[in-house]
Amino acid sequence: MINLKDLKKTIFESQVWRSIFRHDYADTPRNRTLQVMSNVWMHLHPPKIRRHAIRVRFTWCMGGITFLLFLVLTVTGVVLMFYYRPVAEYAYADMKYLQFDVPFGMLMRNMHRWAAHGMVLTVWLHMFRVFMTGSYKSPREFNWVVGVLLLTLTLLLSFTGYLLPWDQLSIWAVTVGTNMARATPLLGHEGPFAQVVGVTPRYDARAFLLGGTIVGPPTLLRFYVLHCIFLPILASLLMIVHFWRIRKDGGISGPV
Amino acid sequence: MAEAPGRAAVAEKAKAAPFKAKIKPIEDKIHCWPYLVRSEFVCSVIIMVVLMVWSIYINAPMEEPANPTNTPNPSKAPWYFLGLQEMLVYFDPWMAGVVLPTLIIVGLMVIPFIDVNPKGNGYYTFEERKFAITMFLIGFLVLWTSLIVTGVFLRGPGWNLFWPWEVWDPHKVVALTNVDLPYWGPFKYLGNPKVFGVELVGLTAITIYFALGVAFWFWKSKTSPTLQELGPIRYGIVASLVLTMMGLPIKMFLRIAFNIKYIWVTPWFNI
Numbered sequence A: 001m002i003n004l005k006d007l008k009k010t011i012f013e014s015q016v017w018r019s020i021f022r023h024d025y026a027d028t029p030r031n032r033t034l035q036v037m038s039n040v041w042m043h044l045h046p047p048k049i050r051r052h053a054i055r056v057r058f059t060w061c062m063g064g065i066t067f068l069l070f071l072v073l074t075v076t077g078v079v080l081m082f083y084y085r086p087v088a089e090y091a092y093a094d095m096k097y098l099q100f101d102v103p104f105g106m107l108m109r110n111m112h113r114w115a116a117h118g119m120v121l122t123v124w125l126h127m128f129r130v131f132m133t134g135s136y137k138s139p140r141e142f143n144w145v146v147g148v149l150l151l152t153l154t155l156l157l158s159f160t161g162y163l164l165p166w167d168q169l170s171i172w173a174v175t176v177g178t179n180m181a182r183a184t185p186l187l188g189h190e191g192p193f194a195q196v197v198g199v200t201p202r203y204d205a206r207a208f209l210l211g212g213t214i215v216g217p218p219t220l221l222r223f224y225v226l227h228c229i230f231l232p233i234l235a236s237l238l239m240i241v242h243f244w245r246i247r248k249d250g251g252i253s254g255p256v
Numbered sequence B: 001m002a003e004a005p006g007r008a009a010v011a012e013k014a015k016a017a018p019f020k021a022k023i024k025p026i027e028d029k030i031h032c033w034p035y036l037v038r039s040e041f042v043c044s045v046i047i048m049v050v051l052m053v054w055s056i057y058i059n060a061p062m063e064e065p066a067n068p069t070n071t072p073n074p075s076k077a078p079w080y081f082l083g084l085q086e087m088l089v090y091f092d093p094w095m096a097g098v099v100l101p102t103l104i105i106v107g108l109m110v111i112p113f114i115d116v117n118p119k120g121n122g123y124y125t126f127e128e129r130k131f132a133i134t135m136f137l138i139g140f141l142v143l144w145t146s147l148i149v150t151g152v153f154l155r156g157p158g159w160n161l162f163w164p165w166e167v168w169d170p171h172k173v174v175a176l177t178n179v180d181l182p183y184w185g186p187f188k189y190l191g192n193p194k195v196f197g198v199e200l201v202g203l204t205a206i207t208i209y210f211a212l213g214v215a216f217w218f219w220k221s222k223t224s225p226t227l228q229e230l231g232p233i234r235y236g237i238v239a240s241l242v243l244t245m246m247g248l249p250i251k252m253f254l255r256i257a258f259n260i261k262y263i264w265v266t267p268w269f270n271i
């Protein structure tokens, strides 16, 4: 049997290893802190947290998983953007191209789709756990409000993305979804008090959203821009606030 | 500013009463590196593997090209919005599609400001916040989830109900026997009284419903410390949100049990 200790010694003390890494990582409290403090990415974390905060049983990891899925969506989304054109004549063909011709195109598309569904689920579960642990209570009131905005943005991101394949499923789902806008009180042409404001089918809340009276090419472009630029930037900004506030509010909540 | 002393008193009381945490507080702190970072890493790897395998085996749906002249029956919104689409059965679009979703979002946002109970902050407990948790479970688990499940699995052509094992029959005819409240049961003998075209039966019913909230305040606020802590404004918000939320199951019940369509018909909108 190979002696692991000896093997480790042979590798870590070899000339090659030593030429790359001058000295090894000493597991001291100071170094543990530095690992976090002097690394821009790790710096999201505080150096130390209360022990109960890392229990899966407490947070269900749901906020973290939501964030991970958001990152997956950003990466796969950028890949899809290389191939996809938000023009009614091309959009469907580009999807087919991704599906059949682009190397790993289908995998990218699938991952993007399933991660999006997953994110809706995990963000709901995250909200559920935050409610059940009462973590929205003082001093975390504001972070809960930011969270609700993030939840809304997550749904809007999912919804705007749903249109982009430009197939039967997407245009009709979006038609059903946006039809409600025509019933907006005051601002939709079929809503209560529409006559008072004088909105028409061509000039009301829904037409503003769709860029016309039906889900057509202008809608595709609008949803594309919202989906790929406006909503992700907004969500990222709010996530920055969300994470920053977790630290400023004294870390993950816990029994006093 | 007026509420500052109230807040302080609440906090004072919280300190006096011992918390009954299920998970006992652990005072010691641990380093994020390696303990937290390690579990984050393991968790990410697991999620990524599951997502990859899932994506390799299950393809995202893709149907025929978009065709504005061919409406599928049923046309369903994405699953996470089917709760809203399902509410369309019971309410008009301005209510189900605009007012109720707005109230859900606003209602969620105000939760931290209307829940003045200082207990149950940072640990799981049902005992110490029975009302808050019950309401949240009714709204989130019972109503929201069951509406989505109904919308995803039980709705077929014509938005009719089908069991999962039933064949979707696009020509299924369901008798439309719904009546509005003023024409139903005992109310039809009142002759549908109106003022300026506004039905009085529905107006009265809805006014009584929301007046219940006001009546409860006058009945209990003198004796209930919880209500005193809440104060009239917060109580008003809680009561309106709760009554509006419970309006959905009530309307569902009226529709399913008595075929009642609208409670209140006005020239501008119907409820």
Ligand code: HEM
Pocket (backbone or CB within 6 Å): A059, A060, A061, A062, A063, A064, A065, A066, A067, A070, A123, A126, A127, A130, A133, A135, A136, A140, A143, A144, A145, A146, A147, A148, A150, A151, A154, A239, A242, A246, A251, A252, A253, A254
């Ligand atoms: C894109 C969506 C979101 C992301 C990426 C996100 C991320 C996170 C992360 C990573 C945490 C750390 C603790 C944990 O993992 O549970 C957290 C905590 C928290 N989140 Fe979110 N979150 C999101 C949405 C929400 C929503 C929808 C709500 C509530 C409505 C919310 C409210 C909170 C609160 C109050 C905390 C502090 C919890 C505590 O101290 O115990 N977040 N979030």
